[in-house]
Amino acid sequence: MTQIDILDQTGGALAESVPSEPVVPVVRQRRSFSVGLSYLWLGLVVALAALVPLLPVSDFDIAAGDPRLSPGFGPFDLLLGTDNFGRSILSRILYGGRVSLVIGLVAGVLAFVIGTFLGLLAGYFGRWVDAVITYVTDALLAFPPLILLLSISAVTKPSLFTLCVGLTILVIPSFVRLSRANTIAWRSREFVRAARNMGATSPRIMRREILPNVLPTVASYLPLVIASLIVAEGSLSFLGLGIPAPTPSWGGMISEGKDSLSDSPHLTLIPALVVFLTVFALNQIGDSLRARFDRTAAD
Amino acid sequence: MPTVAGSGAAHLRGEEALLSVEDLVVEYRTSAGVVQAVSKVSFDVLPGETLGIVGESGCGKSTTGRAVLRLDTITSGRIRFRDRAIEQLGDRDMRALRREMQMIFQDPIGSLNPRRPVRELVVEGLAVAGASKKAQEEAAGRVLAAVGLADERFRDLRARRLSGGQAQRVAIARALAVEPQLLICDEPVSALDVSVQAQILNLVEDLKRDLGLTVVFIAHDLSVVRTVSDRVMVMYLGKVCEYGEPESVYAHPAHPYTRALLDSVPQPDTVDGFSGPALEGDLPSPLSPPSGCRFRTRCPRADEQCATEEPQVREIRQGQFAACHHPLPVPDVPVASGGAAVPAVPVAAG
Amino acid sequence: MTLFGTLRKVARSLLVVLLVTFMVVALLSLAPGSVATIILGPAATPESEAALVRELGLDRPVWTQYFDWLGNALQGDLGTSLLTDLPVTEMIWDRLPVTLELALLAQVIALGISVPLAIAAAARPGSLVDRFTSAIASASLSIPAFVAAPILVYFLALQLDLFPVSGWNDISEGLGPNLESALLPAIAIALPEIAAFQRLLRTDLVSTLREDYIAAARAKGMSPRFVMLRHALRPSSFSLITLLAISTGRLLGGTVIVETLFSLPGLGSLVVNSITSRDVIVVQGVVAFIAVIYVALNTAVDVGYGLLDPRVRKEARA
Numbered sequence: 005m006t007q008i009d010i011l012d013q014t015g016g017a018l019a020e021s022v023p024s025e026p027v028v029p030v031v032r033q034r035r036s037f038s039v040g041l042s043y044l045w046l047g048l049v050v051a052l053a054a055l056v057p058l059l060p061v062s063d064f065d066i067a068a069g070d071p072r073l074s075p076g077f078g079p080f081d082l083l084l085g086t087d088n089f090g091r092s093i094l095s096r097i098l099y100g101g102r103v104s105l106v107i108g109l110v111a112g113v114l115a116f117v118i119g120t121f122l123g124l125l126a127g128y129f130g131r132w133v134d135a136v137i138t139y140v141t142d143a144l145l146a147f148p149p150l151i152l153l154l155s156i157s158a159v160t161k162p163s164l165f166t167l168c169v170g171l172t173i174l175v176i177p178s179f180v181r182l183s184r185a186n187t188i189a190w191r192s193r194e195f196v197r198a199a200r201n202m203g204a205t206s207p208r209i210m211r212r213e214i215l216p217n218v219l220p221t222v223a224s225y226l227p228l229v230i231a232s233l234i235v236a237e238g239s240l241s242f243l244g245l246g247i248p249a250p251t252p253s254w255g256g257m258i259s260e261g262k263d264s265l266s267d268s269p270h271l272t273l274i275p276a277l278v279v280f281l282t283v284f285a286l287n288q289i290g291d292s293l294r295a296r297f298d299r300t301a302a303d
Numbered sequence: 304m305p306t307v308a309g310s311g312a313a314h315l316r317g318e319e320a321l322l323s324v325e326d327l328v329v330e331y332r333t334s335a336g337v338v339q340a341v342s343k344v345s346f347d348v349l350p351g352e353t354l355g356i357v358g359e360s361g362c363g364k365s366t367t368g369r370a371v372l373r374l375d376t377i378t379s380g381r382i383r384f385r386d387r388a389i390e391q392l393g394d395r396d397m398r399a400l401r402r403e404m405q406m407i408f409q410d411p412i413g414s415l416n417p418r419r420p421v422r423e424l425v426v427e428g429l430a431v432a433g434a435s436k437k438a439q440e441e442a443a444g445r446v447l448a449a450v451g452l453a454d455e456r457f458r459d460l461r462a463r464r465l466s467g468g469q470a471q472r473v474a475i476a477r478a479l480a481v482e483p484q485l486l487i488c489d490e491p492v493s494a495l496d497v498s499v500q501a502q503i504l505n506l507v508e509d510l511k512r513d514l515g516l517t518v519v520f521i522a523h524d525l526s527v528v529r530t531v532s533d534r535v536m537v538m539y540l541g542k543v544c545e546y547g548e549p550e551s552v553y554a555h556p557a558h559p560y561t562r563a564l565l566d567s568v569p570q571p572d573t574v575d576g577f578s579g580p581a582l583e584g585d586l587p588s589p590l591s592p593p594s595g596c597r598f599r600t601r602c603p604r605a606d607e608q609c610a611t612e613e614p615q616v617r618e619i620r621q622g623q624f625a626a627c628h629h630p631l632p633v634p635d636v637p638v639a640s641g642g643a644a645v646p647a648v649p650v651a652a653g
Numbered sequence: 654m655t656l657f658g659t660l661r662k663v664a665r666s667l668l669v670v671l672l673v674t675f676m677v678v679a680l681l682s683l684a685p686g687s688v689a690t691i692i693l694g695p696a697a698t699p700e701s702e703a704a705l706v707r708e709l710g711l712d713r714p715v716w717t718q719y720f721d722w723l724g725n726a727l728q729g730d731l732g733t734s735l736l737t738d739l740p741v742t743e744m745i746w747d748r749l750p751v752t753l754e755l756a757l758l759a760q761v762i763a764l765g766i767s768v769p770l771a772i773a774a775a776a777r778p779g780s781l782v783d784r785f786t787s788a789i790a791s792a793s794l795s796i797p798a799f800v801a802a803p804i805l806v807y808f809l810a811l812q813l814d815l816f817p818v819s820g821w822n823d824i825s826e827g828l829g830p831n832l833e834s835a836l837l838p839a840i841a842i843a844l845p846e847i848a849a850f851q852r853l854l855r856t857d858l859v860s861t862l863r864e865d866y867i868a869a870a871r872a873k874g875m876s877p878r879f880v881m882l883r884h885a886l887r888p889s890s891f892s893l894i895t896l897l898a899i900s901t902g903r904l905l906g907g908t909v910i911v912e913t914l915f916s917l918p919g920l921g922s923l924v925v926n927s928i929t930s931r932d933v934i935v936v937q938g939v940v941a942f943i944a945v946i947y948v949a950l951n952t953a954v955d956v957g958y959g960l961l962d963p964r965v966r967k968e969a970r971a
Contacts, residue, residue, distance in 0.1 A: 038788070140672070146947055146951075148903055148947060151909070154924055154936075155680060155940050158927075158933060159933070193413055194408045194409075195413065195414050195416045197406075198427075201374060201405065202431050203401040203428065205398070208431065216416075238797065239799050243910070243925055244929070245929075265807050276800045279800050284795035287794060287795050291791070
């Protein structure tokens, strides 16, 4: 690191020197223990789910052993025991994880893109563009989340596609609101006026001046949104309205196992634990990101 | 609403003015009503001239500057730039014209996009116009050197790493990159430390001289305006109070408001002026400005005429104009020509 | 908040309600053919499909369908169930009390747990207690109902035999049995609300406790507990009430899971059963009903907030 150059003010010299990093020992911000663990867990789940075809686990729809085996340190495949049909719970957890994570990620990112764009339009142009977008957003937000999903499920045949569409629609309004609020905050800044003064068109201003400033804040909410999407998908599959059999899903596994709670609780408790840990991890990560990037979030 | 025909345009010179503004009115809506930030203001600027617009906060000077560039919506009035009426110009034509009229803003760091490096910021105007990457780079180097930021390392910095003075230099460089003819500076040094102010003012002076710029310099600091301006215009509550050469106006202000402004600046030697408080009363609300002369509520010289009739801008002595029914007595000839004092006879202008 | 402002807000909510109900009705008429297929299932033939479409009036333009529906709804008629032939309004009315009781009980539980946690945290901000309670709150935020419910059932109902595993005891059978059957489900849906309340209240309390009049009260010799309960809690309770109203609306939809798991005869299980049995008329009616209640609650909060602006109250106190 270079030393700070002292500017020659008395001489009125026009030339300036580059400001450099002040020589201050870097204070390591105490990384929260739980946030670190969260990244670890999430990494583990994602890695395992991605690599599951390479792992020594049986397919999710064939019997790997006797039904309702308890978890134990035997063969890797039976680490978490078996379900009502003797299928490997470990395998079903991992394959179910793929579904949940993929749906959560796809719907989340898609909603992020669409929602940010709409919010940008609403916040920048105001007037009737804003009125229409806000109107529809408010209407969508008027449904309790699960109810909205259920309504969509009522008229569609459940599949990966319809699930993604439904979940995307579910969370677009949140992103619209976030993006709109941030756009409004940024659009009245002087550098936007300066850009207009340079002859920039509105699309250019939105793209090059406002969007780069809005993006980090809105994106910092992605983990939180994905967490809620995993919950939503889990709720749907718990009710039997999610991904159709035989594809496993965490919510579906919980539902299937609930009748055997008394003698084989692991059928339900294991997927329940996995859901909890994953959602918790995402919430922790989301909170730490939000604290860093969203200046408006109090606390 | 003013009933009489506005502040008057007696001080317009009309010849080859680069910028000419007539009866400019800018209104905006607030939840409490309509505010006329600028009420029939007229002025013009000759090529190569610097016009200083000075006044307290809320007098409408910044709004005037923005309105001239069509950055604020104009309610009515005429603006001519290079003899071309621009108040009604469409978006596309206006965008093309923008490059010739640039602005420096009050908040130096706020006027720069926090997410982009200096090298991109200064050539934004060229990028919009579709210049090649190479041309942009060359221009960046050129203008940054012109404002004293020649060091290569500046180019990768972002706004928050710059000091106020440096940020303002970047803003000036950005304005220069498009080679404008008119530069409007909206309180460019108000947010800077005094020592840095001098540097920036000198920079503007040098650039104006080297590049032949025409400048409109908006500020609330009288001493700042004095040093840079060829002409000065004093505004109050959206109206023009006084106009003239700085030497004349500062030495012998004709408008009581100008006098009061000058009195509030500590002077090394006392000058004959008001005794007692310079200004009485509070700043009136811009929502319902006083009838007639807007300054009358705080003016020790106000009478009934001031309440009923709005004063027009008229020539007090050669080259000095004021909008006042009872202007202060000034020597008949301008200070610069050093003539003997003769009792003033106000010249009524058309 | 002026009367005009209040009227504007109410008018706006009515507009939203219109769009919401329109969405609900339109959802089914967007693809009448496929809806009929879904309803009739494998037994569908082109003729039976067409007949059903005509019978349900799905071949008319969307607007007509909507206005008909709206007209009926305003008179209290939400249609008749395809399955049971009962009026939907009656079905809703029968099941509403269950859902309502669940939601309210959940709020009571949430408040009962979150308020002491928030007070403990706010009394010593940054301390171990604070971080611990915040961690608990954070965790409970991540336990969705379909995770919480089986866990609760396993430990409290099966292992400890404290509560029934499923089924609803109507209040007519006594308050005790009624609460017994309602407690586990209520706890399951209360968990995320605990977190939300605790966070909000803690933040509010911390900033209130910093104010001068609190220091004055302490200087007068009042005990910390007295100060907390009498002086600090009051202004903070304002935003809590706001959040309470909003979360009640949210809970109305959240009871779906627990009602299904515990076999409780509420609105939530009605929605799910109707979906499974393709009884679209019921789905329409219930969803519209829930959504309208939600909007009404939020609007009431919005309007009430404007009328009772805390700034006014703070000035009055100072």
